[in-house]
Amino acid sequence: MWLYLSAVLYRFFVLFVVLWSMPISWADTVASAPLRFLPVLDAGRVKPYDTFSKEVLQLIYGKTTYEGKPAYQIVTTWWLQPDLWKDKAIFEIKPFELKNTLGLPPQDRYFTLEQLIAHPRLPDLFQQLQEMREKKMKLDPFFQSVQRLEQQLFVYRELVSGNLVNVLPVSDSQWKNLNQLNDEERSDFLKITDLFIQSLTSPNSLEIRDQLERAIQQFRSRGIQVDDQKIKAEVHYGDFHPFRWAAIFYVLASLVMGLIWILKKNRLEYGIWIFALVGLILHIYGFGLRVYLSGRAPVTNMYETVVWVALGAVVFGMILEGIYRWRFILGTGTVVGAFCLILSDLAPAVLDPSIQPLEPVLRSNFWLIVHVTTIVISYAAFFLSFALGNLGLFWYLRDEKGYQERINAITLACYRSIQIGVSFLAPGIILGGVWADYSWGRFWDWDPKETWSLIALLGYLAILHARLVGWLKSFGLLASSVFAFNLIIMAWYGVNFVLGAGLHTYGFGAGGIEYVSAFVFLHLGYVIYALLVYRSRSRVSS
DSSP: OOHHHHHHHHHHHHHHHHHSOOOOOOOTTTTHHHHHHHEEEEEEEEHHHHHHHHHHHHHHSSSSSEEEEEHHHHHHHHHSSGGGGGGGOOOEEEOOHHHHTTOOOTTTTTEEEHHTTTTTTTTHHHHHHHHHHHOOOOOOHHHHHHHHHHHHHHHHHHHHSSSSSSSEESSSOEEGGGOOOGGGHHHHHHHHHHHHHHHHSSSOOOOHHHHHHHHHHHHHTOOOOOOOHHHHHHHHHHHHHHHHHHHHHHHHHHHHHHHHHOOGGGGGGGHHHHHHHHHHHHHHHHHHHHHHSSSSOOOSSHHHHHHHHHHHHHHHHHHHHHOOOOSSSHHHHHHHHHHHHHHHHHHHTTTTOOOOOOOOOGGOHHHHHIIEEEEEEHHHHHHHHHHHHHHHHHHHHHHHHTTHHHHHHHHHHHHHHHHHHHHHHHHHHHHHHHHHHHSSOHHHHHHHHHHHHHHHHHHHHHHHHHTTTTTTTTHHHHHHHHHHHHOOOOOOOIIIIIOOSSOOOOOOOOOOHHHHHHHHHHHHHHHHHHHHHHHHHHHHHH
């Protein structure tokens, strides 16, 4: 039976790798490939045209490819030949309420431009949205979807008109868009577009590729120089998907942990370390690229914090595993790491992976490093304790007496993880107060973010003290670690995506509340069920 289960796990992993680890990479031999490296200025940042087009297509269509074609080809044809797209359903709308309001078929997901702009109520919705923004009112899910539709239509119109594509740098902060090019510049750019059209009919022509590369260099010579190394690095980052590959190796390390328990082959322990280390190297490499491209600490939006938590969970798992050598600690850390990285990859609409310029309040690398990274790394330790708590409750449900030694080990690991988390969260909150005094002129003001961070800290301190005085035994500590993580979810996600209030406006976002709620209630139900089983067994044994 165990051999059969091992074979099933192995096949599952192979299927996982084949289906999920295939990053969309377009070979350099593709004739239109040089266009990907054309620098553009967008949203206050210089980026390759490849990144720009992916972000535009993700916003409007909800994906970074269209019918198997790369984003840069699709977006180029939008502004080059807009008439071809009039009858194409490319605008993604998911919320049923918005589709119902606009009289759109509820079963459809994509709609044409004509379908959207033809509805007479659309201007009224945009006007209501603007009034709510002026009054600084919190947008409900309906008006969040209206705001996204407004952004989609605005970006598409600006793109088609040529105003959004800033292609020629006049100075570091001033670029010419397609409509501002003079006759000579426009003539050079027309050579690029002509060669691009030819590349669509001869996609593998190396001759067209070389001509297109020379035409782009000729056009770029009319403006100031841009850092080509960063442009190439960002294209590589988008092609390679280092965080995706890191997640794959974390999954493999987690499966090895499962095989150790199933087959009782302790020598497989080295497999956990090997795959976890490879995943960690890829993880750090991905962060290194983001730091190089952005020039700042990679913890300024929800996406980056999720990826940072994944890194911290694996590192803390390695540290505790190196101390106790129980095998399951590192395996649990890789489970958390894989979960966070897969989540960040599958939810780009909620966790925006794009690299954006810093909000003014965050423009201090020193405080980003000493405050934000300290707070977020504490979330990693608490997430690890949460995962260990779930694991410990699982063995309680299996057989408390039969797995008592394993439960005791998990309980100690969970306790150490909470201690690590508190050791980072407490100074992080204090440092945040110092930064707040520096930025806003006050140390503490009961801002929602500050308040929930303090609530989370007090909650975990209560667990540690209850354990210290003997109020919480093994089961109580494990259940509390699972339950208390809801405080972190509220401080981490809830304040920014549910409350949407306070001075920490740079972190606000929308979406995913139904999935987060399901995650919370699922684990609350799990704790309650484990508690009922535990109490019933205690009554029977007594």
